[in-house]
Amino acid sequence: MLNSMVEISAWIRSIRDNGRIAFIDIQDGSFAEALQVVAESSELPRDCHNGAAVLVRGTLVKSPARGQNVELKAEQIFLLGNCPQENYPLQKKQHSLDFLRSIPHLRIRTNTFLAVARIRSFLAQAIHRFFEREQYYHIHTPIITSSDTEGTGELFSVHHKKGTSFFGTPSYLTVSGQLAAETHALALGKVYTFGPTFRAENSNTNRHLSEFWMIEAEAAFLDIGGLIELSTSMLYYVLYELYKECIEDIRLLSTLHTPELIEQIEHLLTTSYVRISYTEAIDVLKSAKRNFTFSPQWGMDIQTEHEKFLCEIHYKAPVVIYDYPRAEKAFYMRVNDDQKTVAAMDIILPYFGEIVGGSQREERYDVLLCSMKEQGINPSHYTSYLDLRRFGSVIHAGFGLGFERLVQCATGMRNIRDVIPFPRAPGLIPD
Ligand code: ATP
Ligand code: MG
Ligand code: MG
Ligand code: MG
16 A cells, blocks of 8 residues: 555545645544645645545655654645535534534544444444354344333334324334344244334433344343353454454544543453342342442342442452342243242443343243233233244243443443434434
């Protein structure tokens, strides 16, 4: 590449022109930081401004400037699309993330959002590579469904514009592809789906969106132990690949936003996941001698303050908690022999929180029916699901990983709205 003639089409990020020589930073989406073009000022076309699209023809040479390896010595510059400066919202200064969130169509032109987008793309591809390596089939589960998998009622309805429901049937945007994935796991063996998911929860947190992407894996003949193995090795694989291949983007984001990012990723890659049962977790919390706002008691939901204590103070490691109280969890989770707990698991990361939730599914017809009745669920709405337990039922398990949460961990972006191109959340009106 060095000393060869190249042509690059890109957008101008900044220009410094001393009347004799001009330094133009350009970005075509592929550089972690802009590429410097050096040109004679007389070569600059009129209207060559910040934001304009240009084609530069020239030679790549070793750069004498500090902080960059190469620069482009321009011979010709053509203006492809100009960019009037009066109303262009992106100035050379660093804009706040709050301001950039108000212009999602333009924020992608900043170094931060380009790096996030490249990491997001890399992670999506790495996830597919992982499942291919593990011989999982990629399946597509429906977006329009009639069931509330999680039973929480946080559903968006689907209506015809004229006000009628979906051809007369109450229908919703999917909250999880799990039930559909189970049908395929019980025929194809090992499957995963990676699609959009919608939750009408009015949570204005840094970690919840109304529309997010979820990776859901489901496999037959897999128990909770195998599920923990699968999900932790997937996290390790994708973060390791990212660390190897995208270190420049990670460095850039740590410089711009999260100084501790590299250390946090390295910590995840070098520390084993601690596995504890819910009951052990409660015991550890009880003996912690801490003033928790919610004092730990068997049966309660483990709160963020408890997760933080376990991961960041007690174990100083990512923690997998399994075997949760039955009363807290969804009807489809497998009831353990003690009758009090179900084979559910969550993966909690230090300085982050829950990233994965999963469970072994109840494969016994009678027990499933019983759990449905206990939770007031009408079995007639789940006939196909119950059929799976009548015809060749076997143990099986699956997990859900929120893709944006993974991207948050990998980029260090604190607000989940900054790791999805067009965030949908309460108060954010779609354009
Ligand atoms: P949380 O406790 O954080 O609300 P959850 O237990 O309700 O999550 P699950 O039903 O277990 O979520 O969903 C599986 C995974 O999907 C979660 O572990 C998380 O990574 C992700 N997830 C859940 N809800 C959201 C959301 N509103 N926005 C983004 N990701 C989400
Ligand atoms: Mg939730
Ligand atoms: Mg949860
Ligand atoms: Mg969960």
